[in-house]
Each structure stands twice: as C-alpha cells, then as structure tokens.
Amino acid sequence: MSSLQTMSVNHHLTDETIQEYSAGALSVPMETLIACHLTVCAHCRARVERADQIGGFMISASDGVEVSASAADLLQRAKAAGSESSTRSTGPRGDSGNLISGVPRPLGRLLPKPINQLAWKRIAPGIKQFNLDVDTNRKGAFKLLHLTPGATLSDHSHEDRELTYVVRGSYHDEIGHFKTGDIADLDGHHSHKPVIDSKEPCIALIATHSPVRYSGILSRLMQPFVGI
C-alpha cells in the first residue's frame, strides 16, 4: 500500500458541499464519500469545523421555545438513572473491525472483502462495478468502480451533484488530474469524460443524487445497464 504520508491532495470539496454536509442535509452515500476525503485531507476537515461553527452561531442567535423540564429536573433524572445510563455509548457503528488497508474507514465498513476480492460485476469494456446502495428506492447511484488503465468513460453530466473519491490510481478529464485522495465535486454544469491514466487500475467511489445524463446515443442506450 502506498504511504499516505506522501499523499498530496489537490482537489477539494466545494464550499456548498461543505456547508450542506455540516447542516446534515446530505444522504448516507454523500456523507460516506465526504468522510473518506476528510480522512485524508486535514484542510477540508478544518473547513468543516468552520462550517460547524456557523451552525453553532445559528443556534446561539436563534430564539428559543419553552421546554417542559428545568435544569434541576434533568439533573435529578440523571442522578436517579445513576451509573446505568453511563453505559450507553454514543460511539458510532461498532469497533475497529472490518478495516481494509489503504481504504478510509467510512468506506472500509461497507466492504465485505478487500478490494481485489470483491465480487465485481463487468458493465462495459474496462469498467467493473460493485454496488454499495442498499436502498433501491434511491434515485442516485452509490458504487465503487474498477477502471482498467486506458479506459474512457462516456461523456456525461448530472442534474445535481456528483461526487467521486479516488481510492486508488488516477484519471484525468476536462477539469484536471485526479489522484488517490482527491475528490471531484461536480454539479450539473459539468460534462466530463474521464480517462484512466494510472498504471494500476483506478478504483473510484461515486455517489450521485440523480441519474447521469450521457451525451452519446450508444451510451444513452447503455445507461439502464450501467446505471451510473
């Protein structure tokens, strides 16, 4: 596994995405992708902290409503509950198991096996996918893509946000060069055609709010099968 000490992240989250994440208005797939990037990017972590500070300001500056209990009532309850209550953990999602080398934990928790052993499904020449979406009612996509060096994705755009987190390898498109740890945070304005340019396969985690719009006829025909 490549050393993360030397990972240099060049592509970051937009202000809008940081804000929406802080406000808690995003889906689990989007949150997962963002948490992966935040793991390897102290810079964006600091920006999220700042956004959280705005949330704190919003609460402080708001008008409160009446609450039924007083502080004294609550303390009495806390004392009555005693030590029994202190066993209630607020920690998230279990312990440190299920971790995969080189994969940020928010993603690692979703993978049953290391990346090379996943049950990849071939969807197009040079493109395999592993679906992560358990909620089949969701309109958007949430999946891991396995892209062979030299593979080119069809030119496509999105009605809303598309997030891509590069787990391994690299690609380039009209916007720039994206390497391990980078995040591509695109909205509906962008149409792009990524080309894999790493020697090893590129593993990319993607999440979208809405189905992708392909520009070519053939890709439009493919879309129901590819589903990205």
Place this chain on the structure above:
Amino acid sequence: MTKTDKPPTAGGRSKAAIDPAAATLRKTMGDALVAIGRDRDEHAFALIYNYYAGRIKSFLMGKGMNEDTADELTQEIMLTVWRRAESYDPKKAAASTWLFTIARNRRIDYLRGNSRIEVELDDELLDIRTTESDTQARFVAQEQVADDIDAALAVLPAEQRQVMHLSYFRGMSHGAIANWLDLPIGTVKSRIRLAMQSVKSNLKGEDDVLERDDYLDSE
C-alpha cells in the same frame, strides 16, 4: 420562517465589528462546559441549559419534528451534555459548535434511523498535518477566529442569512431551499457560497491555502 432571523446590523462599516456580547456569551458558555466536565458543576449546567435547551428544541422542530418528540430529544441531548462535558475541549471549538454537532447528529439519528457518517479519528489514513503540527497555533487562534466568524455572520446580507438559516435550522437541502423560495438552484448555491466566503475572507489569511484551491466551481 424568518421569524428567528435578525436583520443585519445597520451601519456603513466596511469591516464587521466584534460584538462584545457574543464574545462574552461564548466565554461564559465555554467556561461552563469546562466546569461541568471538571467539577460536575450544577450551576454551570443550569447556565448552559437555560440558554440552549429552548434553542435546541427549536432547532429540532425546525425539521418538522413534533413538539413532544423535540422536547424529549432536547432533554436527552442536554443529558448527553451533562455526561460528556469532559470530552469538550475549549481550545478546539466554541461551546455552541460542540452543542450544534451533538444536536445535529441526534436529529439525523432520529429522523433517518442511522448515524451521520463522519471521519474516524483513529483511522490509519488520517491526514494529521494540521491537526498535530499546527495544533498549538490553532489553539491560540481559536478565540480570534470565533470572534471573526461571529462578526462576519452578524452582518450577513438578509438573503444569504435566509438560505443559511433554512439549511442549518431546517436541515433543508439546497434543492429544497430553491423550491421553497421559488428560486433557481444556482441562485441558492451562490448565496450559500457567498456566505461561506464572507466568513472565510473575514479570517485574514488564517489559511492561505484556502484561497489557492481549485474548487471546480467555475462556470
């Protein structure tokens, strides 16, 4: 819906001024949380409770939670504050930030049925460049940064304040805000961006790398 919005401070200042009342409030609440964590100080808890319980309940109701549920969850959140105050670090965040993250996460938990996905601080891949090496500098700067953010937000134009309020308080997505206000989504996003940038630009060169980054948001 804008009931809780306060109008931006009047006056022709080009630079937002520090609000001494906000700074005092922040200090008082930060000290109170520390006192709870260190001494189980009940008086300090009452101070936090009396200021924040009603505001947190209002925040919970912002996303359509009914009053009884919001009341119950508020008590649960305030109990969490009482029990977990030791983990509050005044050098890392203002008390209001800490309370916001607890309330927000509890609201998500309740409404969605699963937890918010966050960075895990023991992740072997964690980028610790700034968290470790610049920690001391950031600790020192924290108070100043908080002052600046408060000042910038206090003079935010009403239309930016409105979208920020709908986002943070109502937990509405940018798309939902656009529908609600009958505005194009691009307008909502640019108001959010402007608000975020006014907070940033008020932080005089605190983090120069911020200004250099490619945010991919060119049209």
